[in-house]
Amino acid sequence: MRKQCAIEKKCGGCQFINKGYEASLEYKNKKMKKLFEEFHVNVHPIEGAKNPYGYRNKTIVAFDHQYHYGLYEESSHRVVPYDTCLLHDEKTDQILKKISQLFRKYRVSIYDPRKSRGDIRHVLIRRAVKTNQTLVTLVSNNKVFNGSKNFCKEMTKAFPDIKSIVLNVNQRKTSIVLGDYEKVLYGKGFIIDELCGLTFKISSKSFYQINHDQCEALYDKTLSLLKNPQKVLDTYCGIGTIGMIASKKAKEVIGVERNRDAIKDANDNKASNHINNIKFICDDATEFMKKQASMKASYDTIIMDPPRTGSTKEFIQAVKILNPKQIVYVSCGPDTQVRDLKEFKKIGYTFTDVYPFDMFPFTEHVETVVRLDKK
Numbered sequence: 357m358r359k360q361c362a363i364e365k366k367c368g369g370c371q372f373i374n375k376g377y378e379a380s381l382e383y384k385n386k387k388m389k390k391l392f393e394e395f396h397v398n399v400h401p402i403e404g405a406k407n408p409y410g411y412r413n414k415t416i417v418a419f420d421h422q423y424h425y426g427l428y429e430e431s432s433h434r435v436v437p438y439d440t441c442l443l444h445d446e447k448t449d450q451i452l453k454k455i456s457q458l459f460r461k462y463r464v465s466i467y468d469p470r471k472s473r474g475d476i477r478h479v480l481i482r483r484a485v486k487t488n489q490t491l492v493t494l495v496s497n498n499k500v501f502n503g504s505k506n507f508c509k510e511m512t513k514a515f516p517d518i519k520s521i522v523l524n525v526n527q528r529k530t531s532i533v534l535g536d537y538e539k540v541l542y543g544k545g546f547i548i549d550e551l552c553g554l555t556f557k558i559s560s561k562s563f564y565q566i567n568h569d570q571c572e573a574l575y576d577k578t579l580s581l582l583k584n585p586q587k588v589l590d591t592y593c594g595i596g597t598i599g600m601i602a603s604k605k606a607k608e609v610i611g612v613e614r615n616r617d618a619i620k621d622a623n624d625n626k627a628s629n630h631i632n633n634i635k636f637i638c639d640d641a642t643e644f645m646k647k648q649a650s651m652k653a654s655y656d657t658i659i660m661d662p663p664r665t666g667s668t669k670e671f672i673q674a675v676k677i678l679n680p681k682q683i684v685y686v687s688c689g690p691d692t693q694v695r696d697l698k699e700f701k702k703i704g705y706t707f708t709d710v711y712p713f714d715m716f717p718f719t720e721h722v723e724t725v726v727r728l729d730k731k
């Protein structure tokens with residue numbers, strides 16, 4: 357059933373929310389065909405979501421001084437308040453309403469970005485949709501959160517699925533949301549979700565795909581594209597999701613990721629899923645690739661899933677030396693993927709198919725996966 361968003365224009369988060377889901381898929385299909393046109397490959401129709409609403413398992417909001425929550429208006433510090441968002445998991449907005457009530461009740465100090473004063477800068481909610489567990493992260497300018505015991509007690513009484521509440525301290529004067537220092541106020545500091553038959557521990561600073569069901573479809577495709585993988589290098593591995601799923605099919609997997617918290621989660625995930633043929637390394641992906649190339653290490657398969665900015669020329673030059681038979685490239689930024697694919701072409705890799713996934717329904721974004729083979 358088609359739903360209408362009342363704050364579409366002010367919020368600006370989803371370009372297609374009031375235009376209809378089919379229209380958005382049509383637009384994305386055309387966009388992908390055009391983007392990959394120069395390669396003369398088969399661009400498959402985008403894999404749409406069964407339910408395009410309520411898919412976001414991660415939400416970050418700011419509060420104004422009247423304790424309304426919302427997103428910052430583009431290029432301003434004005435919060436655009438909202439009641440419910442059509443893309444959020446339903447529980448998320450109920451939790452945010454309760455947080456707003458408690459902030460008001462306890463007169464919690466709200467950060468003012470213009471004056472760099474006050475405490476609470478953002479609230480991040482993460483939902484593990486399969487296990488119904490919630491992680492609440494309060495991002496503050498202050499290492500102390502007065503009244504945290506009462507706050508946690510009231511929150512967890514109202515929402516028993518809140519398994520952890522974390523205070524993340526961010527005293528930087530930038531728009532980066534999370535700081536480095538964290539203090540667990542309640543629970544263990546993480547939640548557990550299930551994905552593709554495995555369990556994953558997720559903490560506030562680790563990357564985890566925001567659309568659970570579309571992510572399973574994307575990972576199934578990724579796995580099916582791997583032809584007889586033996587020694588696999590999973591680069592930009594996050595908490596180890598793709599590598600651990602691929603480990604079922606491979607002899608050995610090495611995952612590399614630069615976020616220390618994600619690597620800690622990955623190692624815990626490896627242990628809790630009893631996977632013995634995977635190892636995780638905390639390093640910059642390009643630096644790691646350069647070291648592997650200089651050691652003449654041997655991998656027959658490379659998986660890469662970089663951030664929206666894509667990979668680097670040096671990474672691709674290191675691939676040339678490592679000479680794997682196949683590369684599976686997952687991307688949340690098809691523009692930068694195209695840029696990187698041109699470099700892969702120069703070093704002798706070809707591809708025939710592009711598989712787009714609608715990981716972020718109603719927004720402009722598309723996720724794509726491609727398998728490259730050595731000519």
Ligand SMILES: C[S@@+](CC[C@H](N)C(=O)[O-])C[C@H]1O[C@@H](n2cnc3c(N)ncnc32)[C@H](O)[C@@H]1O
Pocket residue numbers: 563564565592593594595596597598612613614615618639640641642661662663664688
């Ligand atoms: C799109 S996410 C993919 C994570 C994982 N493959 C997944 O599907 O959950 C990109 C990951 O790359 C990591 N990352 C970003 N830049 C990196 C770099 N230069 N070297 C290594 N990892 C990096 C991020 O921390 C993030 O975990």
